Each structure stands twice: as structure tokens, then as C-alpha cells.
Amino acid sequence: MAISDGAALNRWRLVLGKQAEGELSLNDLRLSRMDDALDFLYGREAGADVRKGGTGASSPTVAHWLSEVRKLFPQETAEVLQRHALDRYQLTELLAEREVLERLEPNQALLETVLSLKHMMKGSVLDTARRIVDKVVRQLMEQMEQQVRSSSLGKLDRSSRSPVRSIRNLDFKRTIRENLSHYDTVNSRLMLEKVHFNGRIKRYNPWQVILCVDESGSMLSSVIHSAVMAGIFAKMPMLDTKLVIFDTSVVDLSGFVDDPVQALMSIQLGGGTDIAGALRYCESLITKPHRTMVVLVSDLCEGGPRQNLYGVSRDIVESGAKLIALTALDENAAPAYDRTVGQALADLGAWVGAMTPAKLADFMAQVMRQ
Numbered sequence: 001m002a003i004s005d006g007a008a009l010n011r012w013r014l015v016l017g018k019q020a021e022g023e024l025s026l027n028d029l030r031l032s033r034m035d036d037a038l039d040f041l042y043g044r045e046a047g048a049d050v051r052k053g054g055t056g057a058s059s060p061t062v063a064h065w066l067s068e069v070r071k072l073f074p075q076e077t078a079e080v081l082q083r084h085a086l087d088r089y090q091l092t093e094l095l096a097e098r099e100v101l102e103r104l105e106p107n108q109a110l111l112e113t114v115l116s117l118k119h120m121m122k123g124s125v126l127d128t129a130r131r132i133v134d135k136v137v138r139q140l141m142e143q144m145e146q147q148v149r150s151s152s153l154g155k156l157d158r159s160s161r162s163p164v165r166s167i168r169n170l171d172f173k174r175t176i177r178e179n180l181s182h183y184d185t186v187n188s189r190l191m192l193e194k195v196h197f198n199g200r201i202k203r204y205n206p207w208q209v210i211l212c213v214d215e216s217g218s219m220l221s222s223v224i225h226s227a228v229m230a231g232i233f234a235k236m237p238m239l240d241t242k243l244v245i246f247d248t249s250v251v252d253l254s255g256f257v258d259d260p261v262q263a264l265m266s267i268q269l270g271g272g273t274d275i276a277g278a279l280r281y282c283e284s285l286i287t288k289p290h291r292t293m294v295v296l297v298s299d300l301c302e303g304g305p306r307q308n309l310y311g312v313s314r315d316i317v318e319s320g321a322k323l324i325a326l327t328a329l330d331e332n333a334a335p336a337y338d339r340t341v342g343q344a345l346a347d348l349g350a351w352v353g354a355m356t357p358a359k360l361a362d363f364m365a366q367v368m369r370q
Contacts, residue, residue, distance in 0.1 A: 014038060030072065037068045041085055066116065067109040075217045079270070082116070098128045111136040112220050116269055127181075134261045140228050141260065147358040148232050152365035156238065178259065207291050207368055209233055210242045210282045214298035217269045221330040224264065226297050229329070229357055231260040238368075242285055246278035247271035248303065273301055276308035283312060289320035293367060295360075296325045300341040310344055317349040322367055328354035 010031055026032050066085075069078045101114075114129045121129050148154050175195050182191040211233075213219070213226045223245070233241040234257045242254045243263060248271055256262040275298055286292050294316055302309050316323045325345050327335035335354040346352045355363065 033068060034072050037065060037072060037081075040065050041081060041089065044089055064109065066113045070112065070116070070217065070220065075270070078217065098124045101125065101128045101132065106132050106135045106139075108136060108140070108221070108224070111224065115220065115224075115264060115267065116217070118265065119268075130261070130265060133264055137224075137228060137260050137264065140224070141231060144225070144228055144357045145232050148229075148361045151358050151361035153236075153361035153368075156365050156368065174258070177262075205291070206238050206240045207293065207364075208240045208242070208286065208288060209364070210244065210285055210292065210294045212278050212282045212294060212296045212298075213243070213245045214273060214275070214278075214296075215245045215247055215267045215269060216271070216273055216299070216301075218299055218336070219297065220269065221332075222297050222326070222328055223267060225330045225357055227260040227263040229360065230257050230263070234258040242282075244278060244282055244285075246274065246281075248274045248277070250278050250281045252281075273298070273303040275300070275302050276304055276312050279309070279312045279316065283316055283319075286316075286319065286321055292321040293364060294321055294323050296323065297329050298325070299327060299336060300325065300338040300345070302338070302341060306341060306344070309341070310348065313345055313350060314348050323348075323350040324363070325350050325352045326355055326360070327352065329357065329360065331356055333359070 010026065010028070013026055014031070014035060026035055066082065069081050073081065111133060114132055118126065118129055175192065176190065178194055179190055179192050182193050183189075184191055211226055211230050213223055215223055227243070230241055230243040233239045241257050242252070243257045245251050245253060245263075245267055247268070251266065253263045253266060256266065275296070279294070279296065282294050286294070313323055323345070325342065327337035327342065333354040333356050342352045351363075
């Protein structure tokens, strides 16, 4: 290996760890962050800075570490690191106790961590995790709803956002569904903490919006924002909103479109990616093509034959529906996606790019005005 082979030297430096810091240096900020993340975990092998589970000081560090790992490493590598952390170093203790979870600051980084590890949680820990999801989602919804109201789409929606609270407008199904956790088994009574009402405004010839969201681990931030946006769209009478998530299977969460918390708690991160199959399902939901937007949120890394993806995309576009392929939907809108597939979809007539939620709302309003 030539000494000038910088990439190879960097790989060896990451493998050898901080003990080789004197001989091999890392001058790149991203590589330094990767080095810190690896040292946090594997430094335990050398007995360096061992953080014991259950202490208040280390808990936020673990949450930050998990967030960094997802951002810095490929999905397969991130899964290996997470598995080592959970199995070899027993870091599950930090996220497996209700008291520890309650001490963590509710924010999006913690939300992403909870969604990644919720399949390992049970009982009171899972209940606490759900409350964290609920709190962070409420914060995001308040922030994003404000942005949507200020957008062109918000100006198009002149409907009332405060339905009359009467027994005539009571939403029985949603009220029962969201209060099942408060069922009093002793007295056989359902305790109502939240009561939901339907709006009185009749939807007249609404636009159909089908959010088709890739639930692979690399898309987690976009999945969160997509679920929240679906909840915001569901409140707008001029929009008929559907929410579909997929990996190699397709799950229609349209029944929870007005409940982002339940939608997020239903996702299964990871697995393969069959974008063509998901779009084919979404195509079956289209009832009025010329008043339909299919919003695909994906990194466009198709697991199956690309020709299948191109075929269904062409069918959707030729039907008259608008196909919007968002390679990222979050506040950063920093996409990492398959550019070859993106260009091919654009050539077929799809709009391809990354957007913040506010930009998506403006874009949708522009489409609806055409």
C-alpha cells in the first residue's frame, strides 16, 4: 500500500482506533466523528472510559451516539454497531428502564432512537417510550403546522380548524381507539382522557394526496416528518390523505392518518426495498388521476428490477396524476439517493428532489392552482 493512499490510511486509522492517533491523524470532520463513535463503543475493549449503564450522565451520550451512528455509517454497518452495543456491551440497560427514559430530553434524536429500539421494549418502558413519541410529535406538529398555515397551501385552506364539539359530531372510533390504554379493568369502564370530534365541513371534490414512505433505517427522519405532515393534511377538508409505508411489504396506515403517533409506532425499520410494489399499490388507490398527487418519499435505492419501478411510474404519470419523488423530507432536506434512478424518474415526468415540509406545502399549492 502506498503511503499516499489516503482512503486506505483512513480506513486503517478507524480500525486501529484512537490508540493510533499519534501515528495516523484524521483531518476530516466526518471521519473524526466516526472515530469518536467507534471509540465510544469499542474503547471498552481497552478499558478506556467505560460508561456504566444506568447513570444519568451517560444516558444522553448513548442517545447521541445512536443518532450519530445512523447518520455517519451505511445502514448495514450501523446495524452491526447497534447490535454490538446492545448484545456485547449491554447498553440496552440505558434504554430498558422507565426511570432512565423519563430523564432523557424529549427531542428528535431521542425520538429516532426510541423508534429504532421500540421492538425491544415492553410493559411500562414501552408506555414511557410512547409518551416520549407523543410529546416530540406534538412539538413537531405544532412547529410544522405553523409553517403549513403560513405557506401557500395554508392560504388555500380557508376552512374552520375548530369543529363544533357536540354529540352529533363525536368521532366514536377514534375516541375509543385512543383511550383503550385507560380502560379500567376493575370497574369495566373506559376512562376518556381525549375526546375527538369530526368537522362539519363536507369535503367537496378534494385533491387526493397519497404519501408513499420508504421505512428503511436511512430514511428515519423523513419517515417522522412524513407521518406528521400526513396528520396535518388530514385536517384540511380540501385534501383526501392516504399514508402508505413500505419496505418489501406494503402497509396502508390511512386509518391512522390523523394519528401520527400510532403511525410511527407501527413502522418496522430496516428490511429490503420494493418501491415498484409500493407504487403499484398506491396506483390502485387513485380514484381521480387529474386531482391526485402521489408523493414518494424514498432514497430511490430500489431492491428489485428498476424496469418495474420505471413501468409503474410511467403508468402513474400517464394517468394524469402527479408523481413527486422526494429524496428527503425534513428540516435539513439533505438527500443521499440513487441519482441514476432519480434522473430516470424525472425523464418520465416525475418531479424529483428534496424538500422541507414548508416547501412541500408551497409546491402542493402550486400544483393545485394549475
